[in-house]
Amino acid sequence: MVRRKRESLPPKISSDDYPSKRRRHSMFEISASNHRVSSSSRKWVFSSENCSDCTDTVVVVSYNILGVENASNHMDLYSNIPRRFLEWGRRKRLILDEINSYNASILCFQEVDHFDDLDDLFQNNGFKSAYKARTGEANDGCAIFWKDKLFSLLHQEDIEFQKFGLRNNVAQLCVLEVNNDSPESEACKLTAGEESTKNKRFVIGNIHVLFNPNRGDIKLGQVRLLIDKAYKLSQEWGNIPVILAGDLNSVPQSAIYKFLSSSKLDVQLHDRRNMSGQLEIRPNHRYFRSKIGDDASISMSVSRQIVYKWSAEELILATGAKGVTRLQHQLKLRSAYSGIPGKLRTRDDIGEPLATSYHSKFMGTVDYIWHSEELIPVRVLETLPIDILRRTRGLPNENWGSDHLAVVCEFAFAKTAESSDSRDLP
Numbered sequence: 001m002v003r004r005k006r007e008s009l010p011p012k013i014s015s016d017d018y019p020s021k022r023r024r025h026s027m028f029e030i031s032a033s034n035h036r037v038s039s040s041s042r043k044w045v046f047s048s049e050n051c052s053d054c055t056d057t058v059v060v061v062s063y064n065i066l067g068v069e070n071a072s073n074h075m076d077l078y079s080n081i082p083r084r085f086l087e088w089g090r091r092k093r094l095i096l097d098e099i100n101s102y103n104a105s106i107l108c109f110q111e112v113d114h115f116d117d118l119d120d121l122f123q124n125n126g127f128k129s130a131y132k133a134r135t136g137e138a139n140d141g142c143a144i145f146w147k148d149k150l151f152s153l154l155h156q157e158d159i160e161f162q163k164f165g166l167r168n169n170v171a172q173l174c175v176l177e178v179n180n181d182s183p184e185s186e187a188c189k190l191t192a193g194e195e196s197t198k199n200k201r202f203v204i205g206n207i208h209v210l211f212n213p214n215r216g217d218i219k220l221g222q223v224r225l226l227i228d229k230a231y232k233l234s235q236e237w238g239n240i241p242v243i244l245a246g247d248l249n250s251v252p253q254s255a256i257y258k259f260l261s262s263s264k265l266d267v268q269l270h271d272r273r274n275m276s277g278q279l280e281i282r283p284n285h286r287y288f289r290s291k292i293g294d295d296a297s298i299s300m301s302v303s304r305q306i307v308y309k310w311s312a313e314e315l316i317l318a319t320g321a322k323g324v325t326r327l328q329h330q331l332k333l334r335s336a337y338s339g340i341p342g343k344l345r346t347r348d349d350i351g352e353p354l355a356t357s358y359h360s361k362f363m364g365t366v367d368y369i370w371h372s373e374e375l376i377p378v379r380v381l382e383t384l385p386i387d388i389l390r391r392t393r394g395l396p397n398e399n400w401g402s403d404h405l406a407v408v409c410e411f412a413f414a415k416t417a418e419s420s421d422s423r424d425l426p
Contacts (some may be wrong), residue, residue, distance in 0.1 A: 054412035062245035094401030136168030216275025
């Protein structure tokens with residue numbers, strides 16, 4: 001949700017239970033207790049930055065909720081899962097309870113094929129929504145939900161990647177504005193010094209990237225296009241902050257991750273069939289750590305100095321132009337989780353979760369929340385330790401409604417992240 005001052009603690013939680021500099025945040029240290037989690041509970045971890053004077057904050061959730069049709073068409077991925085744990089009626093209630101426990105204000109869902117069900121549930125909790133179905137024969141899509149009292153929707157657009165020769169996946173982009181006239185129960189009024197500033201605006205993007213590990217050209221092209229369009233929107237609306245969330249079907253050690261984090265990529269230094277790194281991660285791998293170099297190929301195995309051959313068509317799909325082999329984007333993006341240190345049991349050596357998805361053929365991280373530098377991560381919700389995940393034998397289970405774990409971050413607006421003068425805006 002959007003907050004401006006945190007002034008009180010729930011009476012049942014003692015401030016002695018938390019470090020003194022975190023006491024103002026201790027109300028958020030409640031685990032996801034609306035359903036039985038026991039040893040599977042997830043904890044908030046806070047930034048080492050001093051966020052005591054942060055004003056507006058936004059809690060963003062990115063969650064691949066496991067499409068009903070996808071689950072039924074790939075039962076081999078859930079051979080260890082009791083059938084009752086795959087029932088949609090049960091899973092949607094778990095997802096709703098989980099989201100409620102996070103007190104979130106923006107939700108980015110992927111693999112949504114029962115949108116009307118979700119829309120009815122979250123409308124009752126004060127959310128409005130936008131949905132975009134995939135093109136082609138698939139029945140799922142992406143959905144963005146936002147708290148109606150906290151935000152106004154100023155602009156919405158969808159990306160149908162098939163129009164660019166990039167398969168039937170889709171993405172969403174919305175421009176939201178913080179409602180400064182929200183009731184005090186939801187968000188306190190601005191201080192006198194802030195009353196003259198414009199309402200804060202930002203771009204929120206949601207994507208589900210192609211799964212096929214062998215089509216790195218298409219996966220990179222989808223990510224490139226989302227970034228380009230998000231940057232264009234940011235500029236059109238006065239250089240406003242950007243948040244990009246979704247299931248990228250790419251691991252943190254991949255070339256696609258490198259493109260997002262470093263803003264550039266030499267495509268020919270990478271094998272098209274392994275741009276996402278998915279083929280190098282298996283559920284039985286003991287460790288998921290590797291170093292990321294600046295110039296060498298990102299790989300869990302041997303760094304490569306080879307120049308790979310790409311066809312002219314593959315390069316066009318990946319880069320968007322004929323003859324281009326080097327990509328660079330204009331957004332200075334940071335991953336929310338890598339910006340807040342976590343524990344060795346849950347994070348890799350660059351700070352990303354060790355696993356956000358687990359089924360019989362994969363355990364690893366493919367879900368992210370990226371943000372531009374005008375936003376500051378205040379806290380993130382830790383994922384589950386690998387040993388606890390392995391004991392579940394796969395997701396979904398009694399406690400969690402999907403084969404992915406939600407990634408959650410609370411952002412604060414940097415003091416310089418103020419909207420431009422209205423004459424510069426659409």
